[in-house]
Amino acid sequence: MAMNCLSLLLDRGTAEGQFGYHQHCRDSKLTHLCFADDLLIFCDGSLQSVTNVLRILKQIAEVSGLTVTICLTEPEINNISSATGLVHALLPIRYLGVPLQVKKKINSWSARSLSFAGRLLLINTVIARISNFWCSTFTIPKKCIKITNSLCGAYLWRGTTEEHHFARVSWDTVTLSKEEGRLGIRDLNYWNKACTLKLLWLLFFRSGSIWVAWFTKTILSDYKSNLWTIKEKQSHSFAIKKLLRVRDLAYPWIKIKIGDGRSVEIHALLTTITLNTDEDRYEWCPNGSTTSVFSTGAIYRLIKQHQPLVPWNKVVWNPRRIPKHSFLTWLVVLNRCPTKDRILSWGLQTTLICTLCNLADETRDHLFFDCVFSSVIWETLARKARCRPISTWHQLLQYLQQRSCPKPERILGLLA
Incomplete structure (x- = not known):
């Protein structure tokens, strides 16, 4: 109730000329935004405007007992700071x-x-x-x-x-x-793009948003289709420029279903379009099928570059895995463990002979299978897990993928 009174006072303040609109909020007549315990008030930044806004906040405090903690995150004019006592806040914050x-x-x-x-x-x-x-x-x-x-x-x-x-x-x-x-x-690069694409989705499918009203009025000149043709301007903010740079990704996913034809300009193919009494509406079709919701995760997977699937992923990342063991197994499968042959390839000085048996060069396959010391351990473990001993990692992965046995034995083999 107190915030409703504040909204009325702020709107009345601009109507009576007590303070001026922010230069980017004049067309939409936006004076403030509220979220949780935060309040954003927009004005033209003059001393008179700031003083009158503080007076309105003081009136609300006297009536409701709610006081406002005022912090600025951008440098303001020195005489405003000295006259009002406002302080500057520094990031990072909570x-x-x-x-x-x-x-x-x-x-x-x-x-x-x-x-x-x-x-x-x-x-x-x-x-x-x-x-x-x-x-x-x-x-x-x-x-x-x-x-x-x-x-x-x-x-x-x-x-x-x-x-x-x-x-x-x-x-x-x-x-x-x-x-x-x-x-x-x-991948933050693609996740950032997916979140930016959500703003484009809001523009076409959430017309009640204050941001949508402001963007349509100020940037698109009250016509949403201008989004696809508008060019970047030096006066555009960083966020708007980024938004315009990802519009090509969203273009094939936003389709319009023509009803009465009033919201679109039809100059050709009139004989192939049948108009009706329904209003024109936009449809969101990222995967070829229409949906009414925006899924950031789905768009992220759609725009991200992918590599071919590997056949051994369920062997390494099986549902009953021990995370520590699965991570180390993954490193071994990719041959990213610091064996002596890899240490030498990095330019570091070391002997190539296996530390365990002193009989051959230490490589991944030797360390796990060919080494006399490790082969004894592996054969013992394989018998307990009811698996057949294998001599290379490639053969082992193929064997575990193709192994046909009861589920408990299979799980035991994967854990081993």
């Missing part, structure tokens, strides 16, 4: 309890004792949720995404962001899905 800086969150984790699988879980949950909040609110610059990816990569492979690290698998590779033989970490 919004509704959510920390908005990734680096401090990563460095706060006690990650030294966590396995690779534990770090992967934290990246896929905590960092993914923070980035999801940012992407759903703003269009993130590429440099910020690059820094975030670098921090997550350092944390995954090293456990900290403060020391030099090397990646056993490139970040572009680990962001592929597990079905494609990778880790399934969210």
